[in-house]
Amino acid sequence: MADFEVPELKEYPVIPHLKEGVMAHSKPFIAKEQFQEQLGFPGELVDDWEQIAIDKMGELKGKYRSLQVFLDSCVKCGACTDKCHYYLGTTDPKNMPVARQDLFRQVYRRYYTLAGKYFPKLVGAKDMTREVLDDWYSYFHQCSQCRRCSVYCPYGIDTAEISMAAREVMDAVGVGQKYCNEIIGKVFKIGNNLGLPEPALADTLEGLEEEVYEDTGVKVLFPLDVKGADILLVTPSADFFAEPHVDGLIGYGKVFHEAGASWTISSHASEAANFGMFIGSYENMRNVSLRIREAALDLGVKRIVFGECGHAWRVAYSFLNTLAGPFDFLDPDYPIPQHICEYTYDLIQKGKLKLDKSENDHMVLTFHDSCNVARASRMGDKPGGQFEIPRAIIKAACNNFHDMPDWGIKEGTYCCGGGGGLLTDDLMEIRVKGALPRMEGLKQVVEEYGVTHMAAICAICKSQFAKVLPYYGFTMDQIVSVHQLVSQAIVLTPGEDEGETNDEPAAGSEDAAES
Amino acid sequence: MTFLTVVYALLFYFAFAVLVGGVGYRIWLYARTPSPLKIPTTPAPVTRSGVALRMLKEVTIFESLFKSNKWIWLFGWMFHAALFVILLRHFRYFQDPVWSWVSLVQPFGKYAAFAMLAGLGGLWARRVLVDRVKYISAPSDHLMLALLLAIGASGASMTFVSHTDIVGVKAFFLGLMRFDWQVIPTQPLLLLHITLVALLMIIFPFSKLLHAPGVFFSPTRNQVDNPREKRHVADWALKLEADRSK
Numbered sequence: 001m002a003d004f005e006v007p008e009l010k011e012y013p014v015i016p017h018l019k020e021g022v023m024a025h026s027k028p029f030i031a032k033e034q035f036q037e038q039l040g041f042p043g044e045l046v047d048d049w050e051q052i053a054i055d056k057m058g059e060l061k062g063k064y065r066s067l068q069v070f071l072d073s074c075v076k077c078g079a080c081t082d083k084c085h086y087y088l089g090t091t092d093p094k095n096m097p098v099a100r101q102d103l104f105r106q107v108y109r110r111y112y113t114l115a116g117k118y119f120p121k122l123v124g125a126k127d128m129t130r131e132v133l134d135d136w137y138s139y140f141h142q143c144s145q146c147r148r149c150s151v152y153c154p155y156g157i158d159t160a161e162i163s164m165a166a167r168e169v170m171d172a173v174g175v176g177q178k179y180c181n182e183i184i185g186k187v188f189k190i191g192n193n194l195g196l197p198e199p200a201l202a203d204t205l206e207g208l209e210e211e212v213y214e215d216t217g218v219k220v221l222f223p224l225d226v227k228g229a230d231i232l233l234v235t236p237s238a239d240f241f242a243e244p245h246v247d248g249l250i251g252y253g254k255v256f257h258e259a260g261a262s263w264t265i266s267s268h269a270s271e272a273a274n275f276g277m278f279i280g281s282y283e284n285m286r287n288v289s290l291r292i293r294e295a296a297l298d299l300g301v302k303r304i305v306f307g308e309c310g311h312a313w314r315v316a317y318s319f320l321n322t323l324a325g326p327f328d329f330l331d332p333d334y335p336i337p338q339h340i341c342e343y344t345y346d347l348i349q350k351g352k353l354k355l356d357k358s359e360n361d362h363m364v365l366t367f368h369d370s371c372n373v374a375r376a377s378r379m380g381d382k383p384g385g386q387f388e389i390p391r392a393i394i395k396a397a398c399n400n401f402h403d404m405p406d407w408g409i410k411e412g413t414y415c416c417g418g419g420g421g422l423l424t425d426d427l428m429e430i431r432v433k434g435a436l437p438r439m440e441g442l443k444q445v446v447e448e449y450g451v452t453h454m455a456a457i458c459a460i461c462k463s464q465f466a467k468v469l470p471y472y473g474f475t476m477d478q479i480v481s482v483h484q485l486v487s488q489a490i491v492l493t494p495g496e497d498e499g500e501t502n503d504e505p506a507a508g509s510e511d512a513a514e515s
Numbered sequence: 516m517t518f519l520t521v522v523y524a525l526l527f528y529f530a531f532a533v534l535v536g537g538v539g540y541r542i543w544l545y546a547r548t549p550s551p552l553k554i555p556t557t558p559a560p561v562t563r564s565g566v567a568l569r570m571l572k573e574v575t576i577f578e579s580l581f582k583s584n585k586w587i588w589l590f591g592w593m594f595h596a597a598l599f600v601i602l603l604r605h606f607r608y609f610q611d612p613v614w615s616w617v618s619l620v621q622p623f624g625k626y627a628a629f630a631m632l633a634g635l636g637g638l639w640a641r642r643v644l645v646d647r648v649k650y651i652s653a654p655s656d657h658l659m660l661a662l663l664l665a666i667g668a669s670g671a672s673m674t675f676v677s678h679t680d681i682v683g684v685k686a687f688f689l690g691l692m693r694f695d696w697q698v699i700p701t702q703p704l705l706l707l708h709i710t711l712v713a714l715l716m717i718i719f720p721f722s723k724l725l726h727a728p729g730v731f732f733s734p735t736r737n738q739v740d741n742p743r744e745k746r747h748v749a750d751w752a753l754k755l756e757a758d759r760s761k
Contacts, residue, residue, distance in 0.1 A: 015647070017646055018646050018647065018650055061548070062548060063548075063549065063551065063749075063751055064548070064549075064550065064551065065545060065548040065549060065550040065732060065734055066550060066554060066733075066734045066735070068544065068545060068548050069545055069548075069729045069732045069733055069734070070733070072541070072723075072725040072726075072729055073723070073725060073726040073729030073730065073733070074723060074726070075656075075723045075726050076648070076651050076652055076653070076656050076723070077580070077587050077591060077638075077648075078584070078587060078641065078642075078645065078647060078648035078651065079579075079580055079583040079584045079587050080583070081647040081648065081651065082584075082647065083583065093647070093650045093651075096647060096650070096651065098651050099650065099651055102651065113721065114721050115655070115721050115722065119655075121654065122653065122654050122655050122658075123653055123654075123655045124653035124654075124655070147556060147735075150556045150735050151556055151579065151582070151583075152579060152580075152582055152583030152584075153579060153583070154573065154577055154579050154580040154583075154591075154726075154730070155726055155729060155730045155733050155736075156556055156573075156579065156730075156733040156734075156735035156736040157733070157735075158554065158556065158735050161554070282551060282552075282752065283755070286752075286755065317742060317743060318552065318553045318554070318742045319552055319553070319742070321742055321743060321745075321746050321747070322551070322552060322553065322742065322746060322747050322748055322752070325746050326746050335743050336743060337743075374557070375556055375557055376554070376556070376557060377557065378557055378558070378559075378561075378740055381561070382561070383557065383558035383559060383560060383561060383565075383740065384557075384558040386557065386558075387558075411556075411557065411558060412582075
C-alpha cells in the first residue's frame with residue numbers, strides 16, 4: 001500500500017529514540033510561477049534571496065510580538081520535545097517543536113542577536129544558506145500548526161507562529177508550497193478551494209434537496225444566494241460533495257429546517273477554509289475573509305454561521321472580526337460568527353429539536369477534538385465550551401459514546417496529521433506517520449469499548465482520516481461528521497403537503513415512514 | 516582604596532547598567548511590537564483578571580510545565596524557587612537596617628542553596644542523558660548551567676565551608692549604592708562568586724534568560740479570549756483598512 005513503513009500501533013504514544021534525517025526527503029511540490037504571482041509572491045527563487053529572507057525575517061519580527069518573544073524566550077528545557085505527533089510518528093529529531101523552531105531561530109540568532117553575530121558556534125547560530133532553506137522547506141511542511149506544543153511550553157511558545165513566519169519568508173523569496181497557494185488562488189477566482197463554480201454549486205445543492213426528499217419525504221431546502229435570508233452559512237467546500245462531509249451538510253440543512261430558519265449559502269463565499277493562515281500571510285488571509293463580509297453585505301443577512309471545519313473556525317472565531325470586521329451590520333444578539341455546533345446545541349437546549357437517538361444505535365462513537373478548534377478557538381461563552389458542546393450534541397444524538405484516553409483529547413488532542421496545508425498526496429508519508437498517536441488513542445477505545453466510529457468537526461480531519469485509517473487497519477468509513485449523527489437522529493417536521501399527506505413515501509426510504 | 520576595589524566597583528556599575536539597560540530595551544521592544552491577531556492557547560480566560568490568574572500560575576507554580584514533564588518541572592521549579600529565596604536572603608547585603616522579613620528568610624535561604632544545586636544538577640543531567648534534550652542543546656546551554664552551578668557552589672561554600680567577611684561585603688555594596696566606595700574583601704571564593712554574578716548580569720539580556728521578561732509578553736498566555744466580543748486590530752493592519760470602503 002505504501003512505499004514507506006507504517007508505524008506500529010502501541011498501547012499509548014511511546015517516545016522514540018532519535019533517528020536523524022529520516023524525514024529530510026519529505027517535501028511538498030513547489031508552487032509554479034503563475035500560482036505564486038497571483039498571491040503577490042515572486043514566481044521562483046529570486047537572486048539575492050538570502051538577503052531578502054533575512055530582511056523579511058526582520059520585518060516579521062517587527063510585526064508580530066509572538067515571533068519576537070518566542071525567538072528570544074526558549075530555554076531548551078525539552079518540555080515540548082515529545083509533544084509533536086510528527087516526531088512521535090517519524091522519530092526525526094527536527095520534528096521536535098524546539099528543533100523545528102531552531103531551524104528558524106538559528107538564522108535569527110546569526111543576523112539579529114549580538115551573541116549569534118560574534119559567537120555563532122556557541123549559541124548555535126547559522127548563516128542563511130541553501131542547506132538551511134532546504135531544511136525549512138522540508139520541516140516547516142511537516143508542521144500542521146496544531147499548537148499542541150504551545151500548550152506544554154512553560155512560555156507558551158507556539159511553533160505554529162514560527163512555521164507560519166518561515167513559510168511567509170519562503171513565499172517572499174519565491175519558494176512557495178503548491179497545494180496551499182493554488183488553493184488560495186482558486187478562492188480568489190472562483191470562491192472556494194475546490195474551484196466549484198456557481199452553476200455546479202447550484203446543481204449540487206438541488207441534488208441534495210432531492211436526495212433528502214427521497215429519503216425522508218420532507219422538503220429540506222439547501223438555498224443558494226438568497227437575498228434577504230437571515231443566516232449565511234459558510235462551510236468548507238468539501239461539504240458539497242465529499243464523504244462523510246456532505247452528510248454533515250445535510251445535517252445542517254435539517255437543523256435549519258427544524259428551526260424554521262431562513263438561511264442561504266453564498267456562491268461568492270462558498271468556502272469556510274482559509275489557507276491564508278497556513279502560509280502565514282495576513283494579507284491573503286484577510287482577502288479570503290473579506291469575501292465573507294462582501295457576501296454577507298450583498299445578501300443582507302443578519303447572522304453568519306460556520307460549518308464544520310477546524311482551522312476555518314479558528315479564523316472565523318479568532319480573526320474574522322479583526323480581518324474583516326466590524327460586523328456592526330449583523331444582529332448583535334447572536335455571536336458573530338457562530339459555529340453550527342453552537343447553533344444546534346442552542347436548539348437542543350431549548351428543546352426545539354426532536355432527536356431519536358436509536359437511529360444511531362448501530363454505532364459506538366468517540367470524538368476527535370480537532371486541533372484548531374480545541375487549542376485555538378472557543379464555542380459558547382465559557383472557556384472549554386469547544387470541548388463540551390460537540391460532545392453534548394453527540395450525546396444528544398447517540399446512545400453510545402466513549403471518550404478516547406485523557407492524554408489525547410481536549411487541549412491535549414493530537415492532530416489528525418493532515419492539518420496546516422499538509423493534506424496533499426505528495427505528503428502522504430508524513431500524514432500517515434503523523435496520525436500515529438491519534439490512531440493509538442482510537443485503538444484503545446476500539447478495544448476497550450467496542451467503538452466503531454470516530455466523529456469529527458473538521459473537513460481536513462475527515463478527509464485525512466478517510467485516507468489514513470486504512471493504513472492502520474481501520475476502514476475509511478469509520479470517520480463521521482458530528483452533524484451526520486444529528487442528521488440521522490433528527491425527526492423532521494413535514495411541511496403541510498408532505499410527510500403524513502404522502503401516502504406513498506419515496507421509494508427505497510425507511511426513514512420516511514416514520515416522519 | 517585598593518586597585519581591586521576600583522575594578523570591582525566599575526565592574527558592578529557596568530554589569531548593573533547592562534542588565535537594567537539590556538532587559539529594559541528588550542521589554543520596550545516586546546511592548547512596542549504589535550500582536551496583530553488574537554492567539555491565546557485555549558481553553559483561555561475570557562477576562563483580564565482570568566489572564567492575571569493564569570499568568571500568576573505560570574510564573575509561580577509553572578503550570579504548563581507541570582502538565583508537560585514532571586522531571587523538568589521538579590528540577591526547574593526547585594531551582595527557581597530556591598534561587599528566589601536565596602535572592603531574598605541576599606537583600607541583607609544591600610540594606611541597612613535590614614527589614615525584619617529578610618532576617619526571617621535567612622535560614623531558609625541558607626539551605627535553599629542545596630535545592631538550587633540539586634535542581635541545576637538534575638537539569639544538566641537531563642541535558643546530557645536524555646537524547647532529545649542533548650540534541651537540542653547548544654554549548655551555551657551547558658555553559659549557562661555551569662555558570663549558575665558555579666555561582667551556587669561558590670556561594671554555598673562561603674556559608675558552609677569557609678566563611679567570608681560578610682561585614683566587609685556588605686560595606687562594599689552599600690558603598691557602591693551610596694557612591695561612597697568601601698574596600699572590597701579579598702577572599703578568593705567571594706571574588707569568584709561576585710565575578711560570576713557580574714558575568715551573569717552582563718550575559719542576561721543577550722541570552723535565553725530573556726525568558727524571564729518574555730513569559731509576560733507571550734501572546735498565547737497573556738491575551739484575553741474575546742475576539743468575537745471586541746475587535747482587535749494592530750496599527751499596521753489598520754493601514755490595510757484604508758483601501759476598503761465598507
